[in-house]
Amino acid sequence: MDWRNQLNVYIDSINVALGRYIQVRDTKNKTLVEAMNYSLMAGGKRLRPVLALASYEIFNDVLEEILPYACGIEMIHTYSLVHDDLPAMDNDDYRRGKLTNHKVFGEGIAILAGDGLLNYAFEIMLQDAVKRDPIKPYVESIKVIAQAAGINGMIGGQVVDLESENQKIDAKTLDYIHLNKTAALIAAPLKVGAIIGKAKEEDIKNMEEIGNILGLAFQIRDDILDIEGEQEKLGKNIGSDESKNKSTYPAIYGLEYSKKKVRELTSEANRKISQYADKSKFLFELSNYLVHRES
Template sequence: MEFKQTLKQRANQVESLLKEYMPSEEGYQKTIMESMNYSLSAGGKRLRPILTMEACKVVGGNVEDVIPFAMAIEMIHTYSLIHDDLPALDNDDLRRGKKTNHIVYGEDMAILAGDALLNYAFEVMLSNSIDKENPNKYLKAMNEIAKTSGIYGMIGGQVVDIQSENKQISKEKLDYIHNNKTAAIIIGCMRAGAIIGDAKQEQLDKITKYAKNIGLSFQIVDDILDIVGDESKLGKKVGSDIENHKSTYPSLIGLDESKNIAYDLIQEAKDSINSINKETKFLSDLADYIIDREY
């Protein structure tokens, strides 16, 4: 079976699981649930929940234990997309092939939907941790997710990204943006999955390196696709980086060198993950998919 088919099956599995965790659209405040669910059910690759579950699996853990965390990760990721698309930030009107949240529900509800998804994600994780026999590892996993999605991770990267618009920045600062805005949450979700799966320190270190490398490579490829990508395949507008005067890998070092760096990062990621055991083929193939993707 081709990897894309396997990935689609995993994404479909996440879609089914996600429906069980989505808030019911009822009560006086049901509009906010509708807005949350609109973006949460918009599809996408679902890479972060897939990576969370796979990290648990490759270290010999019980994947069932990590499912609530995988779903929460997708909620956090979706909230970040809703806010990214707002007029005050990237001002996009298309996401995953659909109108962005603020176009459908207005800026006020879009802001609140993002806030609600972030809070609801932690509600889901906490409610599925407090009654466990060993709640400590679940708290550690939650800490990884909180840290890598917050001011020392994704939000920190977003801040520097915004402040760097219309400026020529160094590659060092661009790496900071990419490693925090994109890679950090990937590191957090995989470390969380591995921790819940009772990973040994050596396994955790290898998973961390894999996650960091594919996260940075993923963003470099995004930078490339924003120039050469097909809008119909991407499901979002291309050229927004140029329009918003953002520094990117291609703008700083050129397309060819950007591709070379991305390929090197992926090879290192594969070497790291494949040294854990023989159950890492999916993650190795996923690394190849990231570098070769068209959307």
């Protein structure tokens, strides 16, 4: 199958699974579920869950079993965007071309919808895990996701990012932000795909490394697009990093070096991906696409 068709197959199965999880079952908390759904179904790229599926398929073929964990990761990613957009944080009005959650539902509900998505991510993963036998790889996977999303992962990066606004930061701090705020939750699905795919220890480690490299490349490409991208394709305002005085790769190293860095990181990731030959063809193509993407 052409990799683009494969991508759409992955995205479709993720969207179907997400739609099944987030349904109004109790009229009392209808608003909450609607607010969660609004952001979860706002048409994101589904990059993180797709990576989980792609990694899994390198090592195994019962694809359904990775879905609860892929969906959990996407819920965690979505909650982080909902909270990031709040007035007290990045104060953004648009996301993916739609009004941000708090602009539609108000700040209070947006905070709770974010909390709800984070908590529900663990709920659906744990609900799946308790039914498995042997259960260990599934629980290990939830632990990996919790660590990647947590205070020594994504949230840690968000705090340093927030503290660094309107400040000159050094290259080391910038790498800390990128590796934690972004790369941690890109490495996690690749690692979890391998763990649940019952890959060998060295392959699990390899997939995690690929994730960290791709995650850094992905963030630098994001920062380049914030300068050079087209607002329409991105679905959000461009130039927002500069207006907030955010330190980025382009701001510290310049655009040319940043582009070179993305290409280098991608090559490094692709070398590691290639060892799985035909099995990793999709991941290889996806990695190349990420370098050149326009949104």
